[in-house]
Amino acid sequence: MPSPVTLITGTRKGIGRSLAERYVGLGHAVIGCSRSEPEWTLDGYTHQIADVADEKAARKIVSSIRKAHGRLDNLINNAGIAMMNHSLLTPASAVRDVLETNVLGTFVFCREAAKLMKKNSFGRIVNFSTVAVPMRLEGEAAYVASKAAVVSLTQVLAREFAEYGITVNAVGPTPVQTDLIGAVPAEKIDALLARQAIGRLGTLDDVANAVDFFIRPESGFITGQVLYLGGVG
Amino acid sequence: MSDQRNEAQEIVGLNELIIECVNDVREQNDIAPGADISPDARLFGREGMFESLALVNLITSLEEAIEDKFDVAISLADERAMSQNRSPYRTIAALAEYAAELIAEQR
Numbered sequence: 001m002p003s004p005v006t007l008i009t010g011t012r013k014g015i016g017r018s019l020a021e022r023y024v025g026l027g028h029a030v031i032g033c034s035r036s037e038p039e040w041t042l043d044g045y046t047h048q049i050a051d052v053a054d055e056k057a058a059r060k061i062v063s064s065i066r067k068a069h070g071r072l073d074n075l076i077n078n079a080g081i082a083m084m085n086h087s088l089l090t091p092a093s094a095v096r097d098v099l100e101t102n103v104l105g106t107f108v109f110c111r112e113a114a115k116l117m118k119k120n121s122f123g124r125i126v127n128f129s130t131v132a133v134p135m136r137l138e139g140e141a142a143y144v145a146s147k148a149a150v151v152s153l154t155q156v157l158a159r160e161f162a163e164y165g166i167t168v169n170a171v172g173p174t175p176v177q178t179d180l181i182g183a184v185p186a187e188k189i190d191a192l193l194a195r196q197a198i199g200r201l202g203t204l205d206d207v208a209n210a211v212d213f214f215i216r217p218e219s220g221f222i223t224g225q226v227l228y229l230g231g232v233g
Numbered sequence: 234m235s236d237q238r239n240e241a242q243e244i245v246g247l248n249e250l251i252i253e254c255v256n257d258v259r260e261q262n263d264i265a266p267g268a269d270i271s272p273d274a275r276l277f278g279r280e281g282m283f284e285s286l287a288l289v290n291l292i293t294s295l296e297e298a299i300e301d302k303f304d305v306a307i308s309l310a311d312e313r314a315m316s317q318n319r320s321p322y323r324t325i326a327a328l329a330e331y332a333a334e335l336i337a338e339q340r
């Protein structure tokens with residue numbers, strides 16, 4: 001079997017970087033993107049500078065994958081931004097940014113990837129939501145709304161893409177120690193962890209394990225599902 | 234003048250490309266070949282050749298064919314897709330014109 005071709009968005013740092021390293025280690029050809037240049041490189045990994053909300057950029061990335069590999073097996077829509085702010089203090093421009101990266105970015109990458117996956121009648125798409133959705137986490141209205149939209153997209157696209165052999169699922173991590181939550185006060189994180197069934201921070205491996213499960217060839221009968229970590233939801 | 238001629242040639246080329254894709258999709262979807270396809274042939278809707286899933290296949294294979302032939306990556310997605318009168322997919326000629334516009338934009 002040829003090595004899997006895996007596209008991961010938002011690989012400069014955090015969860016995206018760790019997933020890129022993981023799947024390169026497992027022998028995948030990995031293509032990643034972010035808005036700025038990463039400070040790392042890896043054999044078997046190709047980086048492209050792109051904003052996920054730019055639909056033309058998404059089209060170009062998938063087109064370059066078609067030319068280089070002729071197929072795409074996995075898409076991991078990891079790129080995301082968060083905003084923690086009381087809604088009464090949140091400007092519309094910030095809401096727009098969050099929706100563009102998290103919702104629009106996920107949508108256009110799903111769309112472009114599915115076109116290439118469909119040729120092979122096989123594909124695995126994993127989107128990123130968060131436990132903040134079922135927790136209805138106050139102080140993150142725009143972020144939570146954007147990640148709830150990711151859940152809906154996942155569920156509908158699972159149906160639209162089923163006939164092409166493409167599954168679409170989502171992971172909903174708990175807080176994981178990355179820059180994304182760097183600005184959140186410790187008491188706030190502790191309060192959040194206390195609402196989980198298992199009250200600890202998630203690790204990069206916890207997230208990777210859920211992604212592994214969805215992209216396994218054996219997971220072909222699993223689609224439209226959201227896997228929340230830490231016993232939430 | 235020469236720009237106009239190039240554009241006209243491009244449209245003819247696109248018409249041919251679309252007809253090739255139409256024939257491929259008809260074959261893949263077991264749609265019986267009808268009479269010769271003309272640029273005014275309706276692609277979907279009343280008396281159209283395709284239902285919506287076959288139309289999706291046509292559009293995605295056309296995007297790929299355009300990418301290979303013209304070396305530009307365009308997305309033919311359009312919110313007017315399902316409109317009977319305004320859809321850029323309503324006929325082969327309309328689709329060729331729409332694709333030519335997007336290709337020009339990319340260049």
Ligand SMILES: NC(=O)c1ccc[n+]([C@@H]2O[C@H](COP(=O)([O-])OP(=O)(O)OC[C@H]3O[C@@H](n4cnc5c(N)ncnc54)[C@H](OP(=O)(O)O)[C@@H]3O)[C@@H](O)[C@H]2O)c1
Binds near residue numbers: 009
């Ligand atoms: N960490 C957590 O606690 C947590 C919890 C639940 C869910 N999640 C989700 O997990 C995913 C990854 O989060 P993380 O913690 O790894 O965040 P992070 O450390 O802040 O990293 C975000 C990554 O996404 C890239 N990115 C952001 N916006 C982008 C855009 N518009 N276009 C392209 N790339 C973009 C960033 O690179 P550039 O800045 O160079 O673009 C960076 O590589 C996100 O979807 C997040 O919502 C995280």
